[in-house]
Structures are given as structure tokens and as C-alpha cells.
Amino acid sequence: MSASASAESQTQGRAGRPAPEHTHPDEVSLTAALAALADPVRLYLIRELARSADWERTCGSFDVPIGKAALSHHFAVLRGAGLIEQRDAGTKRANRLRRAEFDRRFPGLLGAVLREGAADAGVPSRSR
Numbered sequence: 001m002s003a004s005a006s007a008e009s010q011t012q013g014r015a016g017r018p019a020p021e022h023t024h025p026d027e028v029s030l031t032a033a034l035a036a037l038a039d040p041v042r043l044y045l046i047r048e049l050a051r052s053a054d055w056e057r058t059c060g061s062f063d064v065p066i067g068k069a070a071l072s073h074h075f076a077v078l079r080g081a082g083l084i085e086q087r088d089a090g091t092k093r094a095n096r097l098r099r100a101e102f103d104r105r106f107p108g109l110l111g112a113v114l115r116e117g118a119a120d121a122g123v124p125s126r127s128r
Helices: 003-011 030-038 040-050 068-080 099-105 109-116
Strands: 084-089 092-097
Touching: 030 040, 030 068, 030 109, 040 068, 040 084, 040 092, 040 109, 068 084, 099 109
Parallel strands: none
Antiparallel strands: 084 092
């Protein structure tokens, strides 16, 4: 295997797709974090991940009323805001909430968001 082919295989997941790029919470502005948390679908995803063990939930395990492309976009926004980390597990992509890292960067923010939504934890509806 050539050096370039080896490098390419390291950047792709098992399903032949590029490995997810992650932003560390230390590199995220408060505005970007708040924008990521402001969307009802992303907020639902974060709340569901907070209730799950690390790497337990795959992208397809969330019951949301949106298509795959839109769901992929929401996961990319959450990665870009330093809220989640993803890794490929066969043909699926597993997720974990980066709670400890995010809490170090923005103490109390995630806890407040999760507490506020405890009573209203339903799936966002299609009609907005």
C-alpha cells in the first residue's frame, strides 16, 4: 500500500466514508455553542445522548422526523460546537456527549439546558 493510500485509509471510516472531524470545546465560542443548542432537533439529540451511555447511540437510533441528510447536518453542527464526538462502528456511527469537556469550557451551560428541557423532552414535530 502506498503512503498516500495508507493516509487516505486512516481518514476514512470503515464504511469508506470520511472519518468525522471534531472540534474541541476549547476552540468553540459561546455564540457557536448557543447557536448549536438553539435548534429543537439538536437539543433533542443532546438530551437523548445525555440519557445514554457513551457510544451507545448510533445516528440511526434517534427517532426524529427529518431525513438522513438533515440529521447528518445536525450531527455535524454538534461536532463543530464541541458537543459530541463520533466514531465509526462498522457501518454505523456511534455518538457520545462530550459533557466533561464542554462543562470545563462552559461551566453550567449544558446542565442548565438539560434541566430546562427535562419537562419538555419530546421529539420536535415536523410543523414549526
